[in-house]
Amino acid sequence: MNILILTGSPRPNGNSNLLAERFAEGARSAGHTVTRLDAAHLDIHPCVACEHCHNGSGTCTFHDGFTDIRRTIAKADALVFAAPIYYFGLPAQLTAAIDRFYACGDDLNIPKKAALIVTLADTDPDTAAAAVLQFRKTAEYVGWAEGGVLVATGLGAAGEAKDSPFADQAYALGKNF
Numbered sequence: 001m002n003i004l005i006l007t008g009s010p011r012p013n014g015n016s017n018l019l020a021e022r023f024a025e026g027a028r029s030a031g032h033t034v035t036r037l038d039a040a041h042l043d044i045h046p047c048v049a050c051e052h053c054h055n056g057s058g059t060c061t062f063h064d065g066f067t068d069i070r071r072t073i074a075k076a077d078a079l080v081f082a083a084p085i086y087y088f089g090l091p092a093q094l095t096a097a098i099d100r101f102y103a104c105g106d107d108l109n110i111p112k113k114a115a116l117i118v119t120l121a122d123t124d125p126d127t128a129a130a131a132v133l134q135f136r137k138t139a140e141y142v143g144w145a146e147g148g149v150l151v152a153t154g155l156g157a158a159g160e161a162k163d164s165p166f167a168d169q170a171y172a173l174g175k176n177f
Contacts, residue, residue, distance in 0.1 A: 001032045001113075003177065004076040006069065008083030008094025010040040015119035015161035019152060019170040020082035023117060026174025034174075035076070037069055040093035044069075044100065053103035060103040069097055070104055078113040078147065078177065081135060085120040089130045098138060113147040114139045115177065117170060121156035128153075148173050 005024060009016045017038075024034040042065025052061035060066065073079060083094045090098070101108055116135040118128050128151045139146055150173055152166035161167055 001027075001077045001177070002075060003027055003032050003034045003078045003080060004072050005034060005036040005080045005082060006094065006097060007036065007038045008040055008081070008091045008097075009038075010091075010093065011084075011158050013158050014084060015152065015155040015158065016082045016084045016117060018159065018161040019117050019119060019150065019166060020080070022167045022170035023080060023082070023115075023174035023177075026171035027177055028174075030175045030177070032174075032177065035072055037072060039065075039069070039097040040091070042066070042068070042097075044093070044096045046096045047099045047102055053105070058105060060100065062100075066097060066100045069100075070107060073104070074107045074110075076112065078115070079144070080115045080117065080147075082117040083119075083131070085118050085122075085128045085131055088127060090118075090134060098134075101138070101142070108142040112142075112144045113177065114144040115147040115149065115173060117150045117152070117173070119152045119155045119161060119166075121154070123154045125151045125153050147177055
């Protein structure tokens with residue numbers, strides 16, 4: 001299986017990036033190919049609803065970091081989103097990429113498996129409910145099968161995920177994907 005991990009954390013050693021790497025390790029141990037793209041470090045212009053993508057060209061008016069994401073999604077069998085929760089939802093960097101799915105049309109409507117890994121300082125998993133709902137509704141809309149959701153709570157400082165039980169859970173999610 002060819003898996004794309006799309007991250008949304010600007011912190012290279014942030015908790016969601018650490019769990020994304022543990023997922024990748026588990027997936028690779030099961031023989032999967034893993035590609036990781038960090039939305040927070042790509043120049044992704046937000047969708048401006050210009051409709052250029054729907055005027056017959058099928059392409060977005062912007063040629064930026066999302067172009068690589070789109071190509072990789074088209075080749076992927078599965079997509080994993082990994083991001084921190086700062087204020088109840090997915091971070092702007094990842095949301096900008098997801099909003100640009102609007103321009104992808106049939107590139108997305110191919111059966112895939114999808115998973116979500118989110119980290120948050122709060123200990124209440126319901127703090128991530130909006131992000132989980134966004135993930136589930138997006139996957140449902142494009143016809144992707146849900147492959148799992150990991151909500152890693154109580155992880156405030158960068159690096160805390162490394163020695164947490166969530167690291168093993170992310171690895172297992174990848175291995176069993």
